[in-house]
Amino acid sequence: MDVTLKEQVFEQSSSSGSNAPVAETEEERRLEVATQWQLMWWKFRKHRLAMFSTGILFTYYFVAIFAEFFAPWTRTQYIAEYVYVPPQPIHFFDDGKFDPYVKGLTFERDPRSFKKIWTIDQKSKIEIGLFVKGSEYKIGLHWLPIPYINNLFFTTDRHLIGAKDPTQPMYLMGADKSGRDIFSRLVYSTRISLSVGLVGVALSLTLGISLGGLSGLFGGWIDNIIQRLIEVVMSVPDLPIMLAIAAAVPLDWPIERVYFIITIIIALRSWTGLARVVRGKFLSLREDDFILASRLDGASQGRLIFRHMLPSFYSHIIASLTLALPHMILAETALSFLGLGLRPPAVSWGVMLQDTQKVAVIALYPWLLWPAAAVILVVLAFNFLGDGLRDAADPY
Amino acid sequence: MWQYIARRFTYMVFTVWIISLITFAVIQLPPGDYVTTIVSQMINSGMEDLPPDFEQQIREQYGLDQPMVVQYYKWLRNIIVDGKFGYSFVYRKDAKDIILERLPVSFAISGFSVLFIWAVALPIGIYSAVKQYSLADYLVTFIGFIGLAVPSFLFALVLMFFSYKYMDRAMIGLFSREYETAPWSLNKFLDLVKHLGIPVIIIGTAGTAGLIRTMRANLLDELNKPYVDTARSKGLSERALLWKYPVRHALNPFISTVGWILPSLIAGELIVSVVLNLPTSGPVIYNSLLTQDMYVAAGAILILSSMTVIGTFISDLLLAWLDPRVRLH
Amino acid sequence: MTEPLLEVSDLKIHFFTDEGVVKAVEGVDLVIERGKTLCLVGESGCGKSVASRAFMQIIRKPGKIVSGQMLFRRKSDDGTEEIIDLAKMDPKGYPIRQIRGKEISMIFQEPMTSLSLMHTVGHQITEMIRLHTDTTPTEAKVSAIKMLQRVGIPRPERLIDEYPFRLSGGMRQRVMIAMAMSCNPTMLIADEPTTALDVTTQAQILDLMLELQHDYGMALLFITHDLGVVAEIADDVAVMYLGRIVERGDADTVFNEPKHPYTQALLRSIPKIAMQRDELEPIKGMVPSPFRRPTGCQFHPRCAQRFNLCNQVEPANTHLNENHSVRCLLYEDAEARTSNAEAAAHG
Numbered sequence A: 001m002d003v004t005l006k007e008q009v010f011e012q013s014s015s016s017g018s019n020a021p022v023a024e025t026e027e028e029r030r031l032e033v034a035t036q037w038q039l040m041w042w043k044f045r046k047h048r049l050a051m052f053s054t055g056i057l058f059t060y061y062f063v064a065i066f067a068e069f070f071a072p073w074t075r076t077q078y079i080a081e082y083v084y085v086p087p088q089p090i091h092f093f094d095d096g097k098f099d100p101y102v103k104g105l106t107f108e109r110d111p112r113s114f115k116k117i118w119t120i121d122q123k124s125k126i127e128i129g130l131f132v133k134g135s136e137y138k139i140g141l142h143w144l145p146i147p148y149i150n151n152l153f154f155t156t157d158r159h160l161i162g163a164k165d166p167t168q169p170m171y172l173m174g175a176d177k178s179g180r181d182i183f184s185r186l187v188y189s190t191r192i193s194l195s196v197g198l199v200g201v202a203l204s205l206t207l208g209i210s211l212g213g214l215s216g217l218f219g220g221w222i223d224n225i226i227q228r229l230i231e232v233v234m235s236v237p238d239l240p241i242m243l244a245i246a247a248a249v250p251l252d253w254p255i256e257r258v259y260f261i262i263t264i265i266i267a268l269r270s271w272t273g274l275a276r277v278v279r280g281k282f283l284s285l286r287e288d289d290f291i292l293a294s295r296l297d298g299a300s301q302g303r304l305i306f307r308h309m310l311p312s313f314y315s316h317i318i319a320s321l322t323l324a325l326p327h328m329i330l331a332e333t334a335l336s337f338l339g340l341g342l343r344p345p346a347v348s349w350g351v352m353l354q355d356t357q358k359v360a361v362i363a364l365y366p367w368l369l370w371p372a373a374a375v376i377l378v379v380l381a382f383n384f385l386g387d388g389l390r391d392a393a394d395p396y
Numbered sequence B: 001m002w003q004y005i006a007r008r009f010t011y012m013v014f015t016v017w018i019i020s021l022i023t024f025a026v027i028q029l030p031p032g033d034y035v036t037t038i039v040s041q042m043i044n045s046g047m048e049d050l051p052p053d054f055e056q057q058i059r060e061q062y063g064l065d066q067p068m069v070v071q072y073y074k075w076l077r078n079i080i081v082d083g084k085f086g087y088s089f090v091y092r093k094d095a096k097d098i099i100l101e102r103l104p105v106s107f108a109i110s111g112f113s114v115l116f117i118w119a120v121a122l123p124i125g126i127y128s129a130v131k132q133y134s135l136a137d138y139l140v141t142f143i144g145f146i147g148l149a150v151p152s153f154l155f156a157l158v159l160m161f162f163s164y165k166y167m168d169r170a171m172i173g174l175f176s177r178e179y180e181t182a183p184w185s186l187n188k189f190l191d192l193v194k195h196l197g198i199p200v201i202i203i204g205t206a207g208t209a210g211l212i213r214t215m216r217a218n219l220l221d222e223l224n225k226p227y228v229d230t231a232r233s234k235g236l237s238e239r240a241l242l243w244k245y246p247v248r249h250a251l252n253p254f255i256s257t258v259g260w261i262l263p264s265l266i267a268g269e270l271i272v273s274v275v276l277n278l279p280t281s282g283p284v285i286y287n288s289l290l291t292q293d294m295y296v297a298a299g300a301i302l303i304l305s306s307m308t309v310i311g312t313f314i315s316d317l318l319l320a321w322l323d324p325r326v327r328l329h
Numbered sequence C: 001m002t003e004p005l006l007e008v009s010d011l012k013i014h015f016f017t018d019e020g021v022v023k024a025v026e027g028v029d030l031v032i033e034r035g036k037t038l039c040l041v042g043e044s045g046c047g048k049s050v051a052s053r054a055f056m057q058i059i060r061k062p063g064k065i066v067s068g069q070m071l072f073r074r075k076s077d078d079g080t081e082e083i084i085d086l087a088k089m090d091p092k093g094y095p096i097r098q099i100r101g102k103e104i105s106m107i108f109q110e111p112m113t114s115l116s117l118m119h120t121v122g123h124q125i126t127e128m129i130r131l132h133t134d135t136t137p138t139e140a141k142v143s144a145i146k147m148l149q150r151v152g153i154p155r156p157e158r159l160i161d162e163y164p165f166r167l168s169g170g171m172r173q174r175v176m177i178a179m180a181m182s183c184n185p186t187m188l189i190a191d192e193p194t195t196a197l198d199v200t201t202q203a204q205i206l207d208l209m210l211e212l213q214h215d216y217g218m219a220l221l222f223i224t225h226d227l228g229v230v231a232e233i234a235d236d237v238a239v240m241y242l243g244r245i246v247e248r249g250d251a252d253t254v255f256n257e258p259k260h261p262y263t264q265a266l267l268r269s270i271p272k273i274a275m276q277r278d279e280l281e282p283i284k285g286m287v288p289s290p291f292r293r294p295t296g297c298q299f300h301p302r303c304a305q306r307f308n309l310c311n312q313v314e315p316a317n318t319h320l321n322e323n324h325s326v327r328c329l330l331y332e333d334a335e336a337r338t339s340n341a342e343a344a345a346h347g
């Protein structure tokens, strides 16, 4: 009877699986990995704010790519007359009918400076519409500095939104000091501000993974040196030094070059956190059984890293990157705000905010602060997303 | 313990040295020859009666016609031995005087910001962890997110707008009128403290939000540790237990975060001071960078950075004092 | 002759997690006698720790006692006895804190993390002494040193100012024992106190606990995987499976005439040849997830003696004699079985 119990139970447990035990474990592992991603997705889905933020970020990037279509005006367009026009909010209904319009503008002259002071004219009405004709523009990937890919565009003159009569002013968020449309510039600057983040993250990812990986993989004196380096970089107050480097960028450099140097400066300060994450993961993974097992199998180092180590911390990397992105965006904004980052004619949120450095300006034309709202919203969204990802990646 | 302190001290000196290298590089950054720049600037600004060997004097003092290493050595020697940071052609005096004038305010702001951050983050972080998933916890978490997302200079801009619109403007300055130009005294300092509130809140908010999150996460970790069960099984009351065990353990990482708070505080102080036009070292660095008054910029950066590193060192000492594991190993 | 100290009946503890309710303890009945040793055995995850924590009301967060009674007989100094239902007590209240440490104390599984590394050994012991007795710090320290000496720590007057991270696992567990015993409790719960230690230390700690029980006369609830240990120390044995006690009785009876197929399988899994202590592992099949409990008898999917009713009818507690009971349909009489089956079919 003793024997029967054991045998019976054993039969039961083995009959359900396949008969080769090795294949079974291999399959189990794959299953486990699949369900791990699935589990993460389930967990992430429950994080409402993170889901919502994902939507917001998609919108941001979509707008960034097709900025020309979303902006009623082109980037350089301005009407010198309409200086500091206040925002003309959209009214959707007229006499109870759906008929969107904005109110017109009127001005009076400042008795001393003779400058025009614009106010909303409550009586006049400017009809607006969707997909209206405006100035012609290219839409697509023409702005990417990559050959061939930047041929992917077509030309059109339809804008998402605009005044039906293109000679009429429509400043949804007001105008700046030279009569440019804040809303259009905000849309365009999304492209630069967000891409600085992406390029910066790509750079610091490369730095972080290679240095952190070296550190965690080899340990010993290499680890020691890299750790000291990270400590030094982290304890140096970065802003003054970033400012110093940025201030040394010659004034006559072309936009693209300034863009890249600024991105590099920003990336140089944020790889350390990532390097630490990577190192920590490598260290803990080095102890892991399955790595040990595959090392005993004689798997090559490279295969080992990419087959086993990297997948198990993709999630962490992604979460750290999502949390690093807003820092980059903020850094660029701060630099440009101080006038040491990107310079006009490049337009980013920081560049736009340069105008708000004087309190008198903000007090009179508070709509110049709209870019700040854009920054805060995107940074919040990234933080929520990163938080959701981290929660999902961490089972505890 | 002594070994630990010695090691930390070595790191500190090493870091300061690296910083001095970076700052020296900063001086070299602007294109063109420094002396020529100075001389032409001086002539431009109406100082035509320069002594004929003025150029030569400066070149010798800083070793400008010698190799880089010698220049670096002379620059550092001038700072350490003579306390001279180099000549500012904008202010027409040694950079030291300009920096020393502004530094106390910077320190006061940063110091008070650290105190503010701790005083606010500690209790809120603890509360938020103990009442995990309560309404208050969600609220704190949400506000914390916003605090983290709003960079200090934007916060300053918005506050400035509101203060301009709805209050009198006085809240933005750092001194009452009678102390603005007065030399340092106890009364001037007290006057400063009175005006520090707004800048400290602006600069401290992001750090506070970050630290609340750290504290909450640490404490949540600690609350599930077996030693808490042990303490509970002894018959300690929940409150006594909380403060004595998990909070005490969660405090360690809390203190070591000073290391990252300080640099970001300095950055925040710098940019906020530029926005609010506060008489701290921030605008000095900023303006000297814009005008390429490099010795002032370098001096200020060197001192600020060194102070950060020393602050981190102090937090290491604090950690050793608090944590027997560090102390006794 | 026997004198019950703690009578637990129908104890149920559920964890209300986001993923669903985990029924970690689903009906535990136990009696712990004054001064005797009860061993609680069962596979990992069957709810031993959760149940024993309930006796002190220190269940972790989403967990709640949803039903049951835990009658504790507290003797006061004048000899009168008072019966307290521990299950009804507020886990944060003052009354239960008077029980914790003073009447019932506990030694945990992980000696490495059960002591705070930031406080000295002496501090952690005297804190407990001062909490429950009216002593000055110096007196408390003296009795702490005495206690440390009692648990076999060399030079206790020096060790008392040490931090636990400088001690070995065995030493820490001795400190834990000293702490648990410092207020002379009537009952000591030891949740796998030796699992994390090496074999020689295990034996020493075990001997120490037996010795202390002999000297101080407290009741001991000993939780373990190790049937060898059970054979050595137990007066009574309770076998737990998936949150239920499936068999209990005095040690002789359970070892010599195990009734429940699970107990039988457990006992078979210890090698009979030597006194070598092995983890009990080889019962085939997996412990089912607490979310997907089998219907009927919880053990039936792994049971060699199951028959058609086992997956439908939940066995009731059958008393075989005065101190031996089992939950298995094999021992319920036919009448009871059919009435149970009908109840199941209707309900």
Ligand SMILES: Nc1ncnc2c1ncn2[C@@H]1O[C@H](COP(=O)(O)OP(=O)(O)OP(=O)(O)O)[C@@H](O)[C@H]1O
Residues within 6 Å of the ligand: C015, C017, C022, C024, C042, C043, C044, C045, C046, C047, C048, C049, C050, C051, C060, C061, C062, C063, C290
């Ligand atoms: N905090 C918790 N949240 C959810 N479920 C829990 C929690 N703690 C315990 N459980 C559940 O209670 C069950 C019993 O756990 P318990 O720790 O009592 O097992 P055990 O018998 O002591 O096992 P071991 O021998 O490994 O110590 C587990 O299966 C687990 O699912």
Ligand SMILES: [Mg+2]
Residues within 6 Å of the ligand: C048, C049, C050, C109, C191, C192
């Ligand atoms: Mg357990």
